[in-house]
Amino acid sequence: MTALAVAAALIALVALLGTAGVRSRRSARAAADFQVASRGVTPWWNASAISGEYISAAAFLGSAGLVLAYGADMLWLPIAGTAGYVLLLAFVTAPLRRSGAYSVPDFAEWRLGSRSVRRIVTGCVCFVGWFYLLPQFRGAGVTLRVLTGAPVWTGWAVVVAVALLLAASGGMRGITAVQAVQFWLKLVAVAVPAMVLLTVWNLAGAPDPVGATPPNFERATRVQVRTAAAVTVPAAVTVTVRGRVDGAVRDGERVPLAPGRHTIGAGTDIRFPAGAPVPHAERLPVQDGATWATPFGRAEENGLFRTYSALLGVLLGTMGLPHILMRFYTSADGAAARRTAALVPVLLALFSVFPALYGTLGRLYAPELLMTGDTDATLLMLPQRMLPGPGGALLTGLVTAGAFAAFISTSCGIVVALAGTISQSVRRRNGVTAFRLGVVLALAAPLAVLPRIGPQGAVGLVTMALCVSACSLCPLLVLGIWWRGLTAAGAAAGLLAGGGFAVAAGLARLFSGPSAGWPQDVLAQPAAVVAPAAFAVMIVVSLLTRRRVPRRADRALMKLHLPEGTPVR
Amino acid sequence: MNGERRVAVTGTATVRARTIRDDADPPSGTRPAERPAAEPSGSDQPDPDPLHTGSPVPDPRQGEPPDTSRSMAVGAAAATALIRLQLGIALRTCAIVIAVVAGLPALLALAPGVAHAGVRGVPLFWPVLVFGVQPVWIAVALRQLRRAERAERELTAPAPGRGTAARTPRREPVGRP
Numbered sequence: 218m219t220a221l222a223v224a225a226a227l228i229a230l231v232a233l234l235g236t237a238g239v240r241s242r243r244s245a246r247a248a249a250d251f252q253v254a255s256r257g258v259t260p261w262w263n264a265s266a267i268s269g270e271y272i273s274a275a276a277f278l279g280s281a282g283l284v285l286a287y288g289a290d291m292l293w294l295p296i297a298g299t300a301g302y303v304l305l306l307a308f309v310t311a312p313l314r315r316s317g318a319y320s321v322p323d324f325a326e327w328r329l330g331s332r333s334v335r336r337i338v339t340g341c342v343c344f345v346g347w348f349y350l351l352p353q354f355r356g357a358g359v360t361l362r363v364l365t366g367a368p369v370w371t372g373w374a375v376v377v378a379v380a381l382l383l384a385a386s387g388g389m390r391g392i393t394a395v396q397a398v399q400f401w402l403k404l405v406a407v408a409v410p411a412m413v414l415l416t417v418w419n420l421a422g423a424p425d426p427v428g429a430t431p432p433n434f435e436r437a438t439r440v441q442v443r444t445a446a447a448v449t450v451p452a453a454v455t456v457t458v459r460g461r462v463d464g465a466v467r468d469g470e471r472v473p474l475a476p477g478r479h480t481i482g483a484g485t486d487i488r489f490p491a492g493a494p495v496p497h498a499e500r501l502p503v504q505d506g507a508t509w510a511t512p513f514g515r516a517e518e519n520g521l522f523r524t525y526s527a528l529l530g531v532l533l534g535t536m537g538l539p540h541i542l543m544r545f546y547t548s549a550d551g552a553a554a555r556r557t558a559a560l561v562p563v564l565l566a567l568f569s570v571f572p573a574l575y576g577t578l579g580r581l582y583a584p585e586l587l588m589t590g591d592t593d594a595t596l597l598m599l600p601q602r603m604l605p606g607p608g609g610a611l612l613t614g615l616v617t618a619g620a621f622a623a624f625i626s627t628s629c630g631i632v633v634a635l636a637g638t639i640s641q642s643v644r645r646r647n648g649v650t651a652f653r654l655g656v657v658l659a660l661a662a663p664l665a666v667l668p669r670i671g672p673q674g675a676v677g678l679v680t681m682a683l684c685v686s687a688c689s690l691c692p693l694l695v696l697g698i699w700w701r702g703l704t705a706a707g708a709a710a711g712l713l714a715g716g717g718f719a720v721a722a723g724l725a726r727l728f729s730g731p732s733a734g735w736p737q738d739v740l741a742q743p744a745a746v747v748a749p750a751a752f753a754v755m756i757v758v759s760l761l762t763r764r765r766v767p768r769r770a771d772r773a774l775m776k777l778h779l780p781e782g783t784p785v786r
Numbered sequence: 787m788n789g790e791r792r793v794a795v796t797g798t799a800t801v802r803a804r805t806i807r808d809d810a811d812p813p814s815g816t817r818p819a820e821r822p823a824a825e826p827s828g829s830d831q832p833d834p835d836p837l838h839t840g841s842p843v844p845d846p847r848q849g850e851p852p853d854t855s856r857s858m859a860v861g862a863a864a865a866t867a868l869i870r871l872q873l874g875i876a877l878r879t880c881a882i883v884i885a886v887v888a889g890l891p892a893l894l895a896l897a898p899g900v901a902h903a904g905v906r907g908v909p910l911f912w913p914v915l916v917f918g919v920q921p922v923w924i925a926v927a928l929r930q931l932r933r934a935e936r937a938e939r940e941l942t943a944p945a946p947g948r949g950t951a952a953r954t955p956r957r958e959p960v961g962r963p
Contacts, residue, residue, distance in 0.1 A: 292915040299923045300883050307876035307930050510909050511901050512894045521895050559931040566920035573916045775865045780938050785860050
């Protein structure tokens with residue numbers, strides 16, 4: 218029944234997006250039509266589209282999973298995400314719109330008059346986009362696997378197919394309407410199940426999610442382990458195993474598990490009695506209720522540094538997201554772009570309540586996700602767990618539609634932004650062909666990496682993309698908009714140093730997995746060190762090359778900051 | 787557009803009040819053939835006053851005194867003042883954001899008593915973090931929007947003391963948090 222509901226939801230979603238896309242789409246004749254939707258989208262409509270693009274797999278699924286796994290320490294991320302838009306509004310939106318540059322590379326070339334800086338910026342934009350696409354694919358794969366048992370690549374295929382279709386047929390003109398519709402769809406898809414599940418929780422006597430012990434299975438539970446895993450068992454428990462545990466093959470025997478580390482083979486089926494403590498995937502911390510509910514409760518090494526670094530990365534990284542910046546270009550002028558940006562926090566605030574709610578309910582009703590490590594699926598599992606039967610299947614279908622809306626809207630936004638950027642830097646051929654080539658390139662790079670990366674949550678991957686943006690594009694935009702002394706050499710040095718280190722740290726983290734200690738902490742969350750360093754390098758090198766400040770820096774700054782059409786003497 | 791620009795570069799400009807929109811088209815990428823024309827070779831030349839230490843340099847293309855008959859036109863000094871003002875507004879917004887984002891974790895990490903405080907088992911700061919902070923961002927965003935728009939309005943408003951109006955914004959009680 219769940220599979221049926223999921224299939225119905227996907228078909229309905231594609232139909233809805235198709236209609237929205239076709240209704241708003243006119244014949245796209247040139248590349249310009251593809252990249253820039255018709256101007257004059259109203260601030261509310263555009264703010265919905267921006268929020269729709271920002272609510273990706275990470276915000277929709279991942280943050281609830283993080284709250285389930287790590288607890289109070291993860292409540293910061295939605296706060297920093299919204300705060301990033303406040304900074305974007307304060308520093309970037311209106312001036313960037315007034316520059317008329319539709320992408321960051323365009324802006325860099327116009328402001329600094331250097332083709333080489335443009336090329337470096339293009340590289341940074343590509344890495345930000347690619348890192349950002351990874352969690353979308355991953356989220357889609359996990360969603361379909363958890364709900365229907367399909368192999369992970371089916372989820373990737375669905376997202377790639379829809380993104381290709383939408384991006385290559387309608388370009389951005391089709392996408393503005395699609396994105397705006399998707400924001401409201403996503404809001405309904407989390408809000409309605411939240412109301413229902415809260416009611417169910419209340420009717421069940423409002424059990425306390427903050428128990429004195431690590432989470433328990435509320436009732437007898439059967440857990441299927443799909444991929445081989447190592448788990449930590451918090452307290453002794455006897456389980457019924459069909460499959461391989463600690464290297465020994467069992468066939469429906471009762472096996473006592475001592476506290477500590479155990480390995481479980483792929484395809485193993487384990488039955489836990491009611492009240493059994495939940496084993497945790499090795500990379501997740503085992504926490505009792507009080508630790509879970511207290512920030513910094515785990516007394517983790519360098520916990521404060523990690524938190525600050527992650528927050529700074531999200532805060533500054535929001536300023537440089539290529540798909541979000543491109544969207545402001547659809548506003549009529551700088552003032553409209555600014556109003557749009559001011560509305561985005563309102564919409565995101567509506568959304569930010571739900572991760573904490575679902576994560577908390579997940580600790581009560583879907584704790585086995587801590588064992589399988591699929592915490593990104595918290596939101597998807599809860600309706601079935603709390604409301605078995607057709608009602609739960611219906612809600613699961615709704616949540617799935619919302620989840621795929623999240624994957625698809627973000628993927629489309631990034632793919633269009635990347636394709637525009639790539640096609641402009643290889644502009645030897647016909648614009649439309651170059652754009653389509655860019656779409657393929659934008660999708661191919663993350664797909665090639667995807668099968669090789671270790672277990673990563675959606676939020677971790679998005680933070681990585683934001684960190685690259687915070688360490689490269691954010692300093693460029695802020696200094697380029699507000700400081701006339703920025704030189705091409707300074708910008709290039711800062712971009713190479715900051716972006717280079719952030720990309721290297723991201724790749725290291727992708728392929729090596731999490732670890733502890735100071736150097737590793739800096740590698741895992743480099744923003745607090747690298748972003749200020751990138752600012753410093755840009756400023757120092759610009760001062761050293763001060764004789765090469767572009768001659769028209771003053772006029773450029775005037776164009777950025779004076780309202781359009783202001784006569785100047 | 788570009789025609790006017792080329793005239794301006796050769797130094798024979800007689801047009802005193804140009805609109806910003808007509809000036810220095812960025813490489814929008816949608817017209818690749820025009821990009822070289824829009825980026826003249828002189829675009830990356832050294833600046834004689836790189837750190838902007840002197841008084842705001844009048845555009846070298848204008849040897850004549852400013853045209854006082856165009857009271858709406860904005861001079862370089864007023865533009866610099868606007869940029870300073872806008873930067874101040876943005877930095878104040880940034881300071882509020884940083885204070886909240888840096889202050890809350892520090893408070894909870896350094897004063898664990900606050901983190902443990904709760905009513906009937908529900909730690910108090912959960913509702914604060916989940917419901918309390920986002921409205922602050924909405925308020926800060928609207929404050930930033932209102933101030934930035936007012937700064938622009940005062941720059942272009944044909945009011946007495948136009949040049950200095952941007953430097954000293956009206957202190958209305960409504961604008962203060």
